[in-house]
Amino acid sequence: MELSKDIAEKEYTTLNLGPTHPATHGIFQNILKMDGEIVVDAEQTIGYIHRAFEKLGEHKPFYQITTLTDRMNYCSSPINNMGWHMTVEKLIRCELPKRVEYMRVIIMELARITDHLICNSVVGVDTGAMTGFLHIYQWREFVYEIYEEICGARLTTNIGRIGGFERDFNDIAWRKIKHFIKEYPKSLKEFEKLLMRNRIFMDRTIGTGPISGERALNYGFSGPNLRAAGVDYDVRVMNPYSSYQDFEFIIPVGTQGDTYDRFMVRQHEMWESLSIITQALEKLEQLEDKTSFHAEVPEFYLPPKEKVYNEMEALIYHFKIVMGETEVPKGEVYHCVEGGNGELGFYLISDGGRQPYRLHLRRPCFIYYQAYPEMIRGGFLSDAILTMSSMNVIAGELDS
C-alpha cells in the first residue's frame, strides 16, 4: 500500500509552555516545537516582568538603588544588596572593619543556603517528590526570621547600608544563627536521604539537560551551573571580596553538567556554606572588635534616625546624603559577587553626580538562560521542565 504524501510527511506540534505555566516557576514563555514527546526546538520569550532597573538606576541616588537590587534574585536578596553596597564602597575606596565583613559573609552564606534549598527542593517537586520541599521549607522560613531580626524585612530585605549595617545584630539574631547551623544539617541530611540515591530521582535527572564545560563557558555560565559542567570558577575564590580569602572551603565540581550534577553541586555547596558560617562565627569570637557594625564613611553611610534627631553632625550628614551634596569620585567600577546563580556583577559609571551615570547589571540568569534550547533539544518535555528548574532561572533576575 502506498501512503499519500501528506500522511507520510512529518508533522510537528507547536506548544506554548508559559507564560504562566505553573511548572515554569515564574513568568516566562517557551515556544516549543515538538515531535510527539520530544522537543525539537525551543524559543524563549522573556521580559514579562521587566522593570527597567538599569534606567531607574540612572535616576536614583546610590542608597536608593539597594531596593532595586533585592528585587532581582529574590531567593537570595541579601547577596544582591551587599554586592551593590560593595560596588559603591569600591567606588569611594572605603575599607570595612573585619567584623562587618564577617557579618556580611554570614548573611550572604545564609542567603546562598536558602537559594540552593529552594532550587533543589523544587527539582524534587518536579520529579514528583513533594515531601522534601515541604519538609525543608521551614528552614527558609527560619532564615527569613533571621533577616527580620537584622533588618526588619523578609523577602526584599534592603539589608545593610553603604559602609556596613544599619545596626548591630541583636542577641536573638545571633541565637537564631547558632540554632540554624546546629539544627539545619539534620534536615538537610534527611533531604539528601530522600533524593540523592533515590532510584526514581536518579533515573529522572542523570543525563537530563546536559551541557559540556566548553559550551557552558562559551555561553557565559557561572555559579553552580558552570561548576556542574566541570569548570571550577567561583568568584569567592578567584577574586575574593568581603574577606572570603580568610575562609577554608571546597568548590564542588561536577562532570556531566546534567540536572543531577547541578543538584549535587548545590547540595554540596550548602554544606560548605554551613562550614563558612561556623568559621565566621569563630573568627568573630576571636576578634577584639566586638562592637563596630559599619565603616567610618559619614559622607555615604546614612546615620541612624535617633542620631539624626539628636546630634548635629548626624543631621548634617543625613541632609547631605539625601540631598546629594556629597562628593562622589568619578570613574568606572565593576564589582562582582558570587550570587546564588553565579557571577552577579555591577558595572557602575559615575560622573560625580548623586546618581550613577550608567548602571549595568550582570545578571547570571539572563546570560545562561540563552543556552536553554541547546540543553533541552532531543529530550522529553518533562525533562525540559526539570532542566529549567535545575538551572534555577529566577524571573526577577532574568528580566531585571
Add this chain to the structure above:
Amino acid sequence: MERPTIGDIRDALNAKFSGAIVSEEEQYDFTVFTIRKESLLEIARYLYNDEQFQFRYLTTACGIHYPSSPEPFAMMYQLHSLVHNVRIRFKTYSASKDPEFDSLIPVFSAANWMEREAYDFYGFRFKGHPNLKRILNVEDMDYFPMRKEYPVEDLTREDKDDTMFGREASGYDRKKLMKE
C-alpha cells in the same frame, strides 16, 4: 604557563593589529582599552584562540550613551581569562547616529542576548547577528529607552513635576518629545 601582564596583552595587540588600540586607562582594578570598532571581532577572536592569553569567558557587554561627546555611543565588553585570572575591559565608540558594531557571536555564544539587549535599549545594530530583535521590551516599542534623551517617567503623565529633585533627564523637553 606564565600569567600574562597587561603589558603583554597591549604589546601583542599592537603587534597584531597596529593602531587598533586608541587609548588605555586604569579604572580601579580594571584596565580599559579603547579600540577601533573595525578591529573588535578580530581582537576578540585573537584573544580567545591565543594559547597564552585564553580569554575564553565573556563576562558581560553593554551599551553606553554619552550624548555630549563627539562619539556618543559606546559598547563595553569585559573578557576574563579564567586560566590566568586576568580581566580586561574593552570599549569601542561610534560617532554615527545609527551605530553598527560587529557581532561577537562567532566567538562567544553568550554575546547573543547581550547584543539583543544593547539593540533593545540603545538601538545598536550588530553585523552578523542572526536574530536581532527586542528582548526585554515589547516588540512594538518605537524608541530606545536607555538613550539619555528619554525620561524615566511616562511621557503622557502630567501629574508629576520632579524638577526639584533633579530627576529630569538632561536637556529634554517633555512637550516637545510628545509632539514628535
